[in-house]
Amino acid sequence: MSKIYGYARVSSKEQHLDRQILRLQEYVEKDQIIVDKQSGATLERPGYQALKGQLGLRAGDVLYICSLDRLSRNKNDLKNEIRWFQEHDIRLMILDLPTSMIQVPKGQEWIIQMVENILIEVLASIAENERNTTRQRQREGIEAAQIKGKHLGRPKLKVPDNFPMVYQQWKENKFTAKEAMRRLEMSPSSFYRVVKKYEREGEVYQKV
Structure with a gap:
């Protein structure tokens, strides 16, 4: 016999369910509602993982949630989770999405x-668009910094003019590495x- 579950989540212990x-x-009966007080940035939440575990959802069962972001805030994860419910023959009912509630x-x-x-295709498109937007903003930030003359990454070393001479004397054991660094x-x-x-x-780094 199929079972009906509910799942609720808030992001922190201070928030209310x-x-x-x-x-x-x-x-859903109250004792069949599973809850988590943890960020939606990860799927590794005890309540949610219990739902998907051996003692939780089975083929033919129904899971109610208030909105998609209760499962995850990551669009790619959401797409994969909806596909998981499909593959395991579990009906996902989303209260804020009436089309998912049709009988x-x-x-x-x-x-x-x-x-x-x-829904999976829409989420996949949104996730891809967000990734592209992020990459574009990163490129624009790098280009803007380069236009302003900023050096990104590890700062260039300032190499003293006398480095070759000191290096040669150090290699000839005329003094220690510590003395070379001092000079x-x-x-x-x-x-x-x-x-x-x-x-x-x-050769040494280009002098700056």
Whole structure:
């Protein structure tokens, strides 16, 4: 016999679940409502994972939620979760999305699957658009910084003019590395970075 569950979530322990639970109780018994007080940025939430676990949802069961973002705030995760419900023959009812609540005659369940497939495609498109927008903003930020003459990444080393001479004397054991750093006024990390590049390429960094 199929079971009816509800799922409610808020992002922190300070927030209240009362409003969601009251709405869900119109369709679900209170003791069948699973709750989480945790961010929707992750799917690894104890209540939600219990629902999907061995003691939770089974083929033919129904899960009610108030809105899609109660499952996740990540569009790509939402798409994958809806597909998971489809594959496991679990009906997902979203109170804020009336098309997901339609009842169809026996033998016409394909209508429900069509609605869910459209929702998956919409979520996938939104997720892809958000990724593209993020990448575009990153590119624009880099280009704007370059126009302003800002150097992105690790700062360039300022290499003293006397580095080749000090390096040669240090390699000839005329003094220690510590003395070489003192003469060049370089920190150990900077000194060895320049040495490594000098020995690899036969030249020091471009003077700045």
